[in-house]
Amino acid sequence: MGEYFIHTDQMVVGYDGKPLIKDVEIKMKRGEILTLIGPNGAGKSTILKSMTRQLKLVAGTVYMNQEMMSKMSGKEVAKKLAVVMTERIQPELMTCEDIVATGRYPYTGTLGILSAEDWKKVHRAMEMVHAMDFKDRDFTAISDGQRQRILLARAICQEPEVIVLDEPTSFLDIRHKLELLSILKRMVLENQTAVLMSLHELDLAQKISDKVICVHGDRIEKYGPPEEIFTSEYIHHLYGITTGSYNAAFGCLEMGAPEGKPEVFVIGGNGSGIPTYRRLQRAGIPFAAGVLHENDVDYQVAKDLAAEVIVEQPFEEISEEAYQKAYASMKKCREVICCMDAFGTFNKKNQLLREEAGRMKKLKIN
Template sequence: MRDKYMYTDRLAVGYGNKILIDDIDINVEKGQIIALIGPNGAGKSTILKTIIGQLDSKDGTVYLAGKKMSEMSGHEVSVKMSVMMTDRLKTELMTCRDVVNTGRYPYTGRLGILSAADHEKVDEAIELVGGEDIADRDFMEISDGQRQRIMLAKAICQEPEIIVLDEPTSFLDIRHKLELISILKKMVKERNIAVIMSLHEIDLAQKVADKIVCVKGDRIDRSGEPDEIFTSDYIEKLYDIRKGSYNELFGGIELERAGGMAEVFVISGNGTGIPYYRKCQREGIPFATGIIHENDVDCQVAEALAVEVIKEKAFNHITDESFERAVEIMNKCKSVKCTLDVFGDINVENKKLYEIAKSTGKKIL
């Protein structure tokens, strides 16, 4: 077993006299990323704020590098742990480089003057987050996303052994989300640091984290490896999803289906159906679809969005039974859409279905 680098022992967190969550046992190893997920207001930030010492713990202990953190000096903690929180910084006449510079403070002398080596580390960190072009601009004049990247550079150049991040991706566009995650991954791998962060994007959490901690209101609901956590059932329960659904294979969400009697019958397969399903969902048109094999990618989305799905077992030929059901349902629909343009041996019935639709005078979309 690897060393626990940072861990909490029966930690209780909360505000004032109120305990929000107790009995928290989280442990982070070096070279590991831990993600805290859970609904809004579940207490992810409160836990992180308590870990970094911004909030007092109500009970229990936080250990860092084998020592009680409460007994370590501010300086001792500052060279081991860096943080990136969600508080909006209000700076006065500070360039982005000035902000990153502050990350080197634990290493500077009494007056906080940076050495040439410090400046090099700052440049390195700025380059790592792709902030060279904004380095000399005023910190207040850049966008939220850019600010987040600069704050990451600050956290990095503090040369910590653990980084604590509270929703680091919230203001980032998709490219920078990916970049931030890859930077963290790289840091973890190359410098063998530990990362603990809260994430709203469960798809990212699933892909980046080595361990997931699920926070729900008054407790740590569950923790474990991503594949144990990210099941459709559990995620829907954790976030109390009522409209729409979570797809464990895609790691993504689908909106609520358009309910009612199916108006359109979609003949699809091989992934061709998904764009059309989504179109129907957006326009609020209830639809049925078939005949799809269970291992077809269309099936994943169809299950979430279609009123009815005529499925066939994976790798099998389509049975007469399924075909007859498909005809029956199609006959009840006003119109038919075929998204396939090639048919193969095992879905030749779909071609037949389409021909029936045309010959019976269904409106072909």
């Protein structure tokens, strides 16, 4: 186990001595981001709290840098590991700057007096999360998103070798989600920090993680790189998705296709049809799409949202069979929307479909 900075051995987590998840085996190297995903209530937070000694282990051991964490002092652990949890702390009469400064306490003497260098690190951490504008405000009087940034700044100025975060992007807007994850990635690359966190945003987990742990039922169901975890079939299984779908190619969720026979036929390709597919879906209008090559980005969305998709093999000219199938579908629709104004050799027959739609007086140029 020498290559791992943190690892668990036969860890069992739960509450009041009652097991919730058994045989939790986690192995983390420095400079690695490991993300826990899974349904609400699966036990992701319980695992993180147990590993950081906020909850007592039911069984097993957690090692950090080859030492048993249970035998390390609080100060020793605090110099190596920083924690950002979702629970709202309610400190009295403390400014945001005061909260961040507590990240330096493991390095101070008995009186807890910060040096000039400590204060530089406090302010540098606050600048990283864009929090200097409200450093003098009462911590209890700021928004949830601002609190999350302050708690991250506290963890940063602690200069940890491992940072553990429970749903760190909760309460953050898009800009600050991306900034937070960029900061974590920078810490990983520049300082070889190990990052262990839980995330609900699957698209972000897929993009930032080196390894992913899937918590399902009373066990770790799957553990591996994002490429192995984020498939449509497995995510549907993990979360029990029955309405809508998960699009593995885009790393996003799609709403369900409108019910009924196609009323509109959409001629698209190369991404041109996606806005129209989603607009029709929002309006509850069932539609058909074609002819789309299986490697076309439009196909990735159309297969989830369209009532019917006429498909052609990748890198092949649209066949007469596919054309006739699309033409028959188009004839049954009350309207045809063409999202393209240029056609190449492989999709020349889509141009013929547009011309036929014009003759039927069904054509609408998007």
